[in-house]
Amino acid sequence: MLTIHGVTRSRASRIIWLCHEIGLEFRQVPVIQAYRLPDPEAADAPLNTRSPAFLRLSPAGAVPVLQDDGLVLSESMACTLYLAGKYGAPFGPADAAENAQMMQWSFYAATAIEPDALTLLFLSASAKPDDRAICETAVERLIRPLSVVEDHLNHHGQMVAGRFTVADINMAEVIRYAQGQAELMARFPAISAWLSDCQARPAFRKMWEARLAEPE
Incomplete structure (x- = not known):
């Protein structure tokens, strides 16, 4: 299943909106931006953009990240354009x-x-x-x-x-x-x-x- 890493209060919103338009099911992993946390490296900090597990997925330490059939893709507009191209019109290109x-x-x-x-x-x-x-x-x-x-x-x-x-x-x-x-x-x-x-x-x-x- 398609996985979107990132809270909805981030540029992940673009990907999520498109998935709803297409009717595409996805799993969301709510990775929060580190700057929103008092101490993102604390032992009890929620999964965030400085968490080692996320940095292994995204060395840039930025959400969103999209995973689809082995593809790991960052940059929100690259993600939306990829999905639109994969699933085509009406939301993606016809030519x-x-x-x-x-x-x-x-x-x-x-x-x-x-x-x-x-x-x-x-x-x-x-x-x-x-x-x-x-x-x-x-x-x-x-x-x-x-x-x-x-x-x-x-x-x-x-x-x-x-x-x-x-x-x-x-x-x-x-x-x-x-x-x-x-x-x-x-x-x-x-x-x-x-x-x-x-x-x-x-x-x-x-x-x-x-x-x-x-x-x-």
């Missing part, structure tokens, strides 16, 4: 051109959007002036890539091929990090409507309920 487009938008999300979106997720609640300045810069930097996605959605409705695919999952899970920035999101009505539709899907709701059930 080489769709495969390339799904990779294009996934990589764009990871490189052009995710770093600044994560900055907003982690620092937006901070009262420190320096953190507020960092967030203001992150918002400014996001305007250009989000404008690209906004224009694309206005013309095509979905990220690839006019249907919901793994590219929508990968992009939506990245933009979600900035979703709490109401003023920023108000500038992008097509993204906001598309994101709302993505998050209304039963597979997302199932993943999200499991995520909320985990300790913060």
Whole structure:
């Protein structure tokens, strides 16, 4: 059976969401991020990204990790693209051109959007002036890539091929990090409507309920 190593409050959420869309059964091993623990190396610490057992599986010490038929794969978007390619349309590519487009938008999300979106997720609640300045810069930097996605959605409705695919999952899970920035999101009505539709899907709701059930 497919195994996903990582708590749902991590980038494992992308893989879990896709598995629910496909209807793919999986086993989840709840490996928690070490930075969330007071002492990840304590004898009674839960399984985490510094645990020797996990490091043998993932020397990088990062979740998620996917195991499937002898394959051990890290990097969340590599995992979702692998599963989408293995199981094919409608969530995966129907041909080489769709495969390339799904990779294009996934990589764009990871490189052009995710770093600044994560900055907003982690620092937006901070009262420190320096953190507020960092967030203001992150918002400014996001305007250009989000404008690209906004224009694309206005013309095509979905990220690839006019249907919901793994590219929508990968992009939506990245933009979600900035979703709490109401003023920023108000500038992008097509993204906001598309994101709302993505998050209304039963597979997302199932993943999200499991995520909320985990300790913060």
